[in-house]
Amino acid sequence: MSGETRERSTRRLATIRDRLDTGMDRREFVRTLVTGGYAVGMAQFLGVEDFLSADNGDVPIVTALVREDPDDPWSLTERTRYVPAGWYAAVESAIELNERLAQLAFTGYLGSAVVPGSYQSETATVSVGISRDWGSVRDLLNQLATGIPVDIEAIFDDGGIDDLEDVGDIEDADDLESVDGIDGGRDSFEPRLVEDVHEGYVPSGVACETPTSLATLGPALYSPDTEQAFFVTAEHAFEGNPDPVGEPVSLPVRDSDHVSLGTVASAHPVEDFATIEPTGDIEPVSLIDTQSPLRVRGQYTKLGLADLMARGERLEKVGAMTGHTTGAIQGIDAVTCFTDDFCRYGQIRWGGQMDLTDGDSGSVSFHADPAGDDEDVLIAGFNNARTWWPGQSYVWGVGAYRLTELHGYHF
Template sequence: MEDTHTEYLVSRLATIRDRLEAGMDRREFLRTLVTGGYALGVAQFLGVDDFLAADDGEVPIVTALVRSDPDDPWSLEERTRYVPTSWYASVTKAFELNDLLARTAFTGYLGSAVVPGSYDRGTASVSVGISSGLDSFRDTFDGLVDDVSLDIETIVDIDGIEDGHEGFEPRFIDSASSGDIPSGIACETPGSIATLGPVLYDPDTRQEFFVTAEHAFEDGADPDSDRLSLPVDGADTVELGAVERAHPVEDIVAVTPGNQFRPSNTIDTPSPARVRGQLTRLGLADLIARGEDLEKVGAMTGHTTGTIQGIDAVTCFTDEFCRRGQIRWGGEMDLTDGDSGSVSYHNDPEGADEDVLVAGFNNARTWWPGQSYVWGIGAYKLTETYGYHF
């Protein structure tokens, strides 16, 4: 079986990206794409002129989907950036290797994540967690692609989930009289407290949803009966709306607003923050390459910042299934019970001072020794899977 897996990996990794080398003439690069029948991630978004406009040794990538009109959620435009060809080739090959590791699903595999290097280095690695020492693992998978290394770590004692950190009080909204409810404050399910996320849009139906973590609903959210409520400081709890869609694998729930309140694209932070769009997978890779952090506002721990530790991650720690398209960032102290449903974000460098771009949701944290990060599904993965966007 191992030989079969190896042959499959080698054949899959012998793609057009293996022929994409630093310094390749951009016209040759474009011809290679066309004659090879491939469409790299950027090829589906960008035209020939964009490729030919790049300097030698650079290619354009789509880093974000941003609203051209802040008041029009359907006016999304692609934000692009030129990056070194060598870096792009390494990162995309790392994405492929990470995907193949997840698909192979060998015994003892607990998850993996892509860690892009800096632009100067032009490399990338795949961090892999396993439950037991596998002597043949590195021999099987390592060295399959140039400039992509494997960082293998044995993870033990993951069965017992610790209780949340103590000493935090939930952040309730002061007043719900305005009608527009910001994110980053506490919301309430029939069984627990969670954090309300910013408005989630469905372009197919033109609906706007309240959103939070699905696991905050005991035994899973039921679209036929469950409701999401809003605790108000010093006042009675009010109902936000009914659960319309539950996505347990992605760990999100979409709630249809009732007649009284609407979801907002503002985040309840000390400094004003307005969601203007979202980061793509390559946009997250770009942030890592430039050493940029993410931020979040949770109902319990409030505002924190942290380093991005891995993207396009696969996590197989908590359920019988694996969760894909995850982001690993920050540390375990950045999330506690009640913070689930919050979003990680980064400032929009081309927007107004208050504009931010959503990276993804925060749904869980590490509880085992040796690793410390928050994880949750990337916004790009929700868009790919369901069409939702921020």
């Protein structure tokens, strides 16, 4: 076609061959190394590893915020994992649909949750709780869903939200066991009390006392704004007090007097947690009370919880009444609107009705840190309530990621 071009390129190739024939001298070798190193550095700067290490059709997700140094709560780093792109897309659209449903909050909407499927299935469903008006709501859902499978979980033909109390037992302030009633507790559980306060710290999973009730002490919650560590428990443990800030919280000790923990620094009724500023000799620590204490190394993100669910992993908790139990995750990013006149967002649903009872509120759900030491765990969220009605039985509470999103706190 163009002989001249070809001739020129052959000539150039011949020159290159000549140069190659002379072999690579040392200067050239050094130059190759330096240029190669620069090229690799440039590639890293451009972030090629983010997509190169993915297999075909895999995308990276941030699954957890984990401390690099277990003793330094401020050394949080993101942990990523590669997941099938199809699964990720399904979960993301289910999360979006779930948010849209919550925004609409149509009549009869009681709540909904995202239920990620397995990685092989590459699906995710949205489980929606509805009180009435089956027909019209189903049409509305089908219009909204556009391809996302929707499960309608609980339907009550007549009457509305009031009926829920009859079929389920929703632990709220009214149900919370009073301090006086501990001995003859309805579920006849003995609260787990600390034996003695050794070395000035107390782990999560033991009982703590507010002026009105008994709840479970959570692991230390950290506020990056003030670089402070707080004790933490459920806000509804301060029943009947609309503004519990300043209320004292104490620690019952077996065969001994109560020890003061501190006073409430902030109360969050919607997320249902209260931070307690330490005023005594005891410091909050990132430990959970099991036979050999577990160390909190960080927390899962929303997608990290979706990943756990896709792999069929279970959550654990240590409550002051029911102790150490485990259960399957049932839904993430859940919205619950049936306990109050507002909706709670970013909830986790897991386990069953046996995993929580009055006095366990304030405990955390957690899962072993797959990349950490044997005793390392990552927090999923709080356990604040349980719900059961025909076909449904789960513990629920706000996800740790939600606290971080809203208030910056982290475990």
